[in-house]
Amino acid sequence: MQRESRIAHYVVGVLTTGSLVLLSLPLSSPVRSFKACVSYVLDPISYQGERGIQKMADMPSRVRELLSADIENRRLQDELRRLAWLKADVESLGLENVRLRGFLGLKTPSGRHPTWAHVMQRDPQRWYGSVAIDAGTDRAVSLNDPVLGRKGDSVVAIGRVIEVRPRMSTVMLLTDSRSAAAAYLSSGTIDGLVQGQDGPHLRMNYVNSEAKIVGDDSVYTSPTSVTFPPDVLIGRVLQVNPRDPILAMQSIEISPALDAASLQEVLILRAHTMPGEAPTTAASTPKAAPKPDPEDEP
């Protein structure tokens, strides 16, 4: 105890002397150096403490920002998904735009209303006979409405409606053997009757035997057709059959402009209007509808 007391006396003497020197000579170089040294060693406690407290003070706002970022992230992901749908929709509209641009070149007969429909079913047993489409009485489709297809920017004659149900219809294709349509050749406006063969090709019958037929000639619907509007492409001449020495006419094999297998979307020219639909005016129908032709019926 005595030894500790003696050491304590020495220590208090030394430390008191040191403190008095620091107090007495605050501007002297050694004291200033010592003060700078003490500050250098001990100031990090304050400095780092302030930084640590600042970080802790910022923690609630950072957590809040993190939560906000998470919410924003989820919202943007939803937005991205919605935009993906929108993009698909825009692309679909773009395709529809191309399709409608082609449709603009069609001379819609007076009293006809265009409606697009999708091919929803094919019968493998009657591949060239008929297809089912997803439009019926719900969209004012009626019997014998002409059905057109799209090839590039133009429309092509496909067939006509032979059966109508509430939400679907059956279209008999031109390639069906029961189909027929009045048509003409583009080179010489030679009329004939295009008939189906239950196969990939059509046959144009009753062509004047004296007519000179150009190869690869195009075949269009005739203004005399009772079903189709005039000047709609049917196909191209594939070959001219040998003349029958007895009959004063000849026949031509026609390659349809649109293959039945590639048919996905069709344009129906409806005779009836849907509720609330305005009737077509004469201004939008430059060409009058042809009169019924008995030859045109199958």
Add this chain to the structure above:
Amino acid sequence: MTFLRGVLVFVGVMFLQWWWNTHLSYWGITPQFLFTLGILVASRRGPVAAMLIAWTWGLYADALRADLFGANALLYTLAAYIAGNVRRQMDLRAVGPLATAVFILSVVYALAMGLIGTIFAKSFFWIGWPAFLVAPFLNAFVAACGALAWEIWGNG
């Protein structure tokens, strides 16, 4: 008390003093953790270790102020020396005598600081009435809490 724990407490008390001074001090009223715990160490470990610690803490307190560099080091050292010697006459291990000693030394500290200002800065360094009247009580309370903590974690 292990060495590592001692170092942590040594640095932690300085940090606590700075933090309280900076963020929780009103009208200059702040508990003097460094001063009080210097006395607490003296009452538990004797004057020599307490004076060395108190002198360093005093230098830290002086480094945080612009004038009278060395005043706190001197007063903290003397307080630790006095407490270390008084413990032979008083049982400073008990909370009551320790708090009383801290209270008295706090008042003496405030007056001595003014006296040092008179000697070395040519003006009485008055810490203000709020701090003079309240700080001794806060210091006594801190000393009581520190004594309890020492009993729990400091192995007596």
